[in-house]
Amino acid sequence: MTIIRTxxxxxxxxxxxxxxxxTVLRELSLASAGTAALRAAVRVGVPDELGEEPATTAQLARxxxxxxxxxxxxxxxxxxxxxxxxxxAGHVHTPASxxxxxxxxxxxxxxxxxxxEPWTWxxxxxxxxxxxxxxxxxxxEYGADFFTHLHREWPESTEVFNKSQTELSRxxxxxxxxxxxxDGVRTLADIGGGRGFxxxxxxxxxxxxxxxxxxxxxxxxxPDPRLRPDGTLASxxxxxxxxxxxxxxxxxxxxxxxxxxxxxxxxxxxxxxNAARAGRPDSRIVLITNLVDDSPEIRYATGIDxxxxxxxxxxxxxxxxxxxxxxxxxxxxxxxxxxxSHLHAxxxxxxxxxx
Numbered sequence: 002m003t004i005i006r007t008x009x010x011x012x013x014x015x016x017x018x019x020x021x022x023x024t025v026l027r028e029l030s031l032a033s034a035g036t037a038a039l040r041a042a043v044r045v046g047v048p049d050e051l052g053e054e055p056a057t058t059a060q061l062a063r064x065x066x067x068x069x070x071x072x073x074x075x076x077x078x079x080x081x082x083x084x085x086x087x088x089x090a091g092h093v094h095t096p097a098s099x100x101x102x103x104x105x106x107x108x109x110x111x112x113x114x115x116x117x118e119p120w121t122w123x124x125x126x127x128x129x130x131x132x133x134x135x136x137x138x139x140x141x142e143y144g145a146d147f148f149t150h151l152h153r154e155w156p157e158s159t160e161v162f163n164k165s166q167t168e169l170s171r172x173x174x175x176x177x178x179x180x181x182x183x184d185g186v187r188t189l190a191d192i193g194g195g196r197g198f199x200x201x202x203x204x205x206x207x208x209x210x211x212x213x214x215x216x217x218x219x220x221x222x223x224p225d226p227r228l229r230p231d232g233t234l235a236s237x238x239x240x241x242x243x244x245x246x247x248x249x250x251x252x253x254x255x256x257x258x259x260x261x262x263x264x265x266x267x268x269x270x271x272x273x274x275n276a277a278r279a280g281r282p283d284s285r286i287v288l289i290t291n292l293v294d295d296s297p298e299i300r301y302a303t304g305i306d307x308x309x310x311x312x313x314x315x316x317x318x319x320x321x322x323x324x325x326x327x328x329x330x331x332x333x334x335x336x337x338x339x340x341x342s343h344l345h346a347x348x349x350x351x352x353x354x355x356x
Contacts, residue, residue: 048101055091
């Protein structure tokens with residue numbers, strides 16, 4: 002006699018076959034296991050080691066010099082998220098796992114490493130305090146602002162950050178260059194532009210344009226090869242060390258802030274005002290950002306919003322929120338438009354009475 006019923010289907014709260022609330026909570030509460038597995042796989046080199054041919058766990062473990070049993074458990078976890086899959090011949094890539102390869106043209110390897118760096122695991126438990134107090138407390142906890150502490154205490158993480166920003170710029174720069182109308186613009190300053198991938202792309206797309214890359218010394222120490230003195234764009238490019246929270250050290254027709262004005266509101270306003278002070282009455286300020294309330298990747302947008310809160314006391318903006326900050330800086334919003342599926346551009350002008 003069979004005493005175990007096999008026809009019972011778990012049902013959602015609405016009586017249908019949707020997600021079971023208990024399952025949702027169990028999986029969400031252990032979501033960090035997936036994050037840790039993802040980071041571990043990248044760190045030990047699984048995505049780069051796995052090529053076009055299937056490979057068994059034993060083959061991968063031997064090549065990577067890791068424990069085969071734990072590697073199998075790691076890969077089993079990642080398969081639940083669509084990262085790698087398994088066939089009769091062994092493990093193979095999925096579209097998601099291919100993006101973890103460093104040689105992929107749309108690689109997210111270093112971005113994944115950046116948002117899973119050891120310091121992130123120190124910060125997440127402090128979210129409760131941020132909820133209670135209304136702000137992050139990084140400087141109080143570490144005695145310095147996030148990026149100062151990063152450069153001083155976690156230099157390897159600084160390098161990961163720079164590479165991650167280059168990855169993101171590579172993914173978005175063509176769309177930015179396509180959407181920005183720079184006809185008649187003589188000079189563009191890319192503020193906080195990292196190593197200058199976006200600036201180099203804009204210069205290549207606009208032969209009459211001259212550009213200035215401005216960022217912290219560590220960021221511009223090794224700029225995009227095209228911007229260097231012996232680079233293909235050297236005659237139209239300058240690289241300057243600077244901190245836009247203290248001063249924007251160059252006059253330009255257009256000031257570009259791409260995916261960096263995600264600090265606290267006061268800092269964002271300061272950076273915008275510094276650009277306006279450096280510019281002329283006819284200069285324009287362009288912000289490229291991911292708007293939380295218009296993002297198709299809402300889990301990503303809201304998740305990174307909380308991480309920004311904890312490391313820089315920053316945020317991912319809503320359209321209403323960033324528009325208010327531009328106006329608070331004394332600027333005039335001239336337009337908002339999409340760059341691609343997840344980025345928007347906001348253009349601001351400097352009023353005649355700007356002080």
